[in-house]
Amino acid sequence: MMNSVKHARMERGMTQVQLAEKTGVTRQTVSLIEKGKYNPTLKLCLSICYAVGKSLDQLFWVNEGEKREENYR
Amino acid sequence: MMNSVKHARMERGMTQVQLAEKTGVTRQTVSLIEKGKYNPTLKLCLSICYAVGKSLDQLFWVNEGEKREENYR
DNA sequence: ATGTCATGTAATATATAGTTTACAATATTG
DNA sequence: CAATATTGTAAACTATATATTACATGACAT
Secondary structure (H helix, E strand, O other): OOOOHHHHHHHOOOOHHHHHHHHOOOHHHHHHHHOOOOOOEHHHHHHHHHHHOOOHHHHHOOOOOOOOOOOOO | OOOOHHHHHHHOOOOHHHHHHHHOOOHHHHHHHHOOOOOOEHHHHHHHHHHHOOOHHHHHOOOOOOOOOOOOO
16 A cells, blocks of 8 residues: 655655644554555545645555556556 | 546446445445445545546546645645 | 336444554654 | 654554445336
C-alpha cells in the first residue's frame, strides 16, 4: 500500500503532527499510513489530499511495479 | 460521499454482482458505496478502479459543490 | 400471472481502521 | 554533550467497514 503522502507533506513543510491535526486524525495514524502499513478510509485520503494540496491520483495511485491489473485501460 | 462508481460500472455493462465478485467484496457493499452511504477503504477503491478501468480521481474525486478546501492547489 | 434478475435495505456478527497512552529511537539545534 | 522536536511502534480499546443472512421491490421476460 505504497503512497507519496510523506513526500507531499514534506514539500509543504508540514510535520506529521500538523498533518494529523489538519486531517482530524492521530499522529500515529499518519505515521502508519506514510509507512504503508495501513489501508486508510477514502474520507481520510481526501482529507489528506486537501491538507497537502494534491489529488487522489497524485498521492495514492501506484504507478510503479505495483500489482495493477494487466488489462487496465 | 458521492462518487461515479455506478456510472462507470454501467458503462462497462457490469452488474453489481459482477463488480462485487471482481473486487472480492459483497454485493451489499457495492450497493452501499454506489449509494454514497459508506466510506470505502483505499484498497477497495483501487480494486474498483482496476475493475472498471478508471482512476481514483475519475471515480472518487468530488468536483462539484462539495466541501473541497478553499485553498486547494 | 409467474419466474428470474438486478437492486435496496435491515439485523446481527466479524475484521480492521483509528484512538489512547506510553515509551523508545532518531534527528536537530543550542 | 544535553535538550527538545519529530518520528516509530506496541498494547489495549473503540468505532466502523465489510460479511452474512434474509426479505422486499421493480423490471423484464416468458
